[in-house]
Amino acid sequence: MAATVDQSQSGQNSSQKKAGRRRNENNVIYANPLPIIFSQVENKFAVTTLGIFGISPTRVLNPRCKGVFDPTTRSIWITDPKDRMVLWRRGFFGKGNLSRSEPSWLVRLANSRSAAGRQMTSEEVTAKRRAERKQFKSDRAQAITAAAAEAEAAFAEGRVISVEETGVSIPSAATWKPSVSIRNADLPERSLGTVLDAEPPEDMEHMQLTLSEAFFLTWALDCLCIYHPKTLEPMTLREIWTVFHTAHLPLHLQTLPSQAHALRPDNPFLVNYVFLHHYRSLGWVVKNGVKFCVDYLLYKRGPVFHHAEFAMVLIPVYEDPEDASSSPFKLSNAEPFTWQWLSTINRVNSQVQKTLVFSYVSIPACSRVSRSELASPACLERYSIREIIIRRFVPARMRD
Template sequence: MSLITPNTRARGGGGAQKGGVRRYEHNKIYAHPLPLLFVEPPPSRIGSVLGLLGLSLTRIENPHCEGVFDPTTRSVWVTRPDDALILWRRGFFGKGDLSRSEPSWLARQTNIRASGGKQLTSEEVTARRRAERRQFKLDRAAAIAAVAEEAEEIFATEGRVIAPALSGPAIPSAATWRPSQSAAAAEAEAAEDEGRDGPLEDEAPLVDVEHLQLTLQEAFFLLWNLDCLTVLDPQQTHAMSLKEIWLTFQSAELPPTIPAPPNPFDTLQFDNPFLINYAVYHHYRSLGWVVKSGIKFCVDYLLYKRGPVFTHAELALVVCPVYEDPADQQSSSIALQNATPFTWSWLSTINRVNSQVQKTLILVYVTIPARSRVPLDVLRSPACLGHYSVREVIVRRFIPARMRD
């Protein structure tokens, strides 16, 4: 049983007022944590009587979304915009293939055409901030070089030794630096030109070419636990059964073999990467966390309390498979990541990266059942997940100035 559970209480007394209108809108848009909706009927006498008997008239609304399995990217593509919007807003499942997270490509392009490029999207704001940060570093380096050159001239002419200053009025800082007026004027002039031109009359209408991309773990959680996703075969375009999906997702994570085995059951293995990663994903999703990919911070998963639009992730997970029987690892054809003991330099590197972004590193150990104890036939159904166990080890960087108490 995990001791890590999301804390839903707000920090501080004025937490609800900090977000303002944006926080209020987010609370309305992302009010449902799962795609399933539980609709309660209005209060009535019949409902009160049924409540005394332990019964309820609550109705479950299932969106029944649809996706297509893509073996090349090992993911499930949700191409219908309505389904993609539901899965993202009700649980933050998936990622837009043309966006950072939410599938908003069509909205961004429509906004650019309507406003002439004056209103910036979140991606454009991020690009501008990165460009300004890059320019700030260049200006600071140029100012430091100028101060050093001035010190060398004083030494050459007057013979005085002056240590070049790394701070002061001549050296820009992050608090005082502003973009140059010429760059700002050029950017404003370009924006005016774009707004003046406006959209062309013969401009082709926008077509939404973006899709929501679900990982195999997300897709299987939606179709097996919530029954709100139908996965279609990419070639025959028919709905795949649970057994077909279970075997296909396991085969997708294995390296290709030539010739391919005639029987898909011959490829079943306890150390399949899909099984190990899904055990971790299912474990934390069941505890109420929003689980997203952590490749940006060199980890496997990130845990959010409510979702990416509310707060940053507080926990970073590294999945560490552990064989119950060491002989299984030696005879296995799969080289699992982090299955062998890693070096302290690797652990220190990962921990330092996540400490800098204020994330707590957690090593998640998944115990792989031994073949001598559990037969391979249990891998034919998801019931085999009951033989896997998940343990957590929290790693924190020791900082003497902060941890003296």
């Protein structure tokens, strides 16, 4: 019995050491919450001199990333690997088009071609954990079945035995270790590794930024330059503002020579950008939440540190109801929702331990916002956001 306790404690200590090491590595890699870094001048003389004249000795390190606007997918494509890494590791912006989140397709391809210097990606770690969890449940079920069979056989003979006396060891999460076959189940074959390593693979992946993320990086942080898809020339802020509005128009309206009707306060780009800018400015990491039937997820630091704590549903609210009938856009969640819909998303997010939040974005009336205001980000001050937390009542859990 003492040996079992020692094994359990050693297993827990080993898992805690691995978790602590991984946490320390993530703290170093993802230390900066935004692409822009503020660093102090190391020269003490320069610091003193600047302080005399009332100048801050802080330096601003701007990565100046580059992206190309893609009207088909309504996104910004980042093809430079360095820019992709900067935007992901400093704020978790964007998503790899061939990956689940972090652009890791090239690393996964290199892992499949060579066993040397293997670096597991997030997708591979998830697949490995799922295989181990499945094997653990199977081993535990077999051990419990064997112990029950031994106990029933002893009971038929008129004897009562304990679990230790059956000779069957029921694995626990702290002491169980996967077999070699399960550890390598997610690893591809490497028989051609030496041949394929001679030719480095071409990076076919690019990062996609949503229009809201791209405008936040361009306007609020000034660390992203967006290029026109045809001319490949840098776009001005006014051009970006107009193009992002036009991208959400229906196809039959995009062909019209005048795009003035795209500048409306209920444009989907504006509504979503107000949401993203609000929570990003408060320090939250905002990611897509379609996996959990919501619009967005809010992370305290990022996906590599903790699971998302809040599941956000963006609900646009018209200040003037007449604007909804004359709008060329069909905003999501603008219509009254049903109780079945509310029960569905509430149950989904309560089971994954996320707090469901309804974020109401108030859209100003068209009569109150002038055309000149809508032609620039000055109109953003007209919007407001209110939140309501929705919780599912579980009598067995909430009695206390």
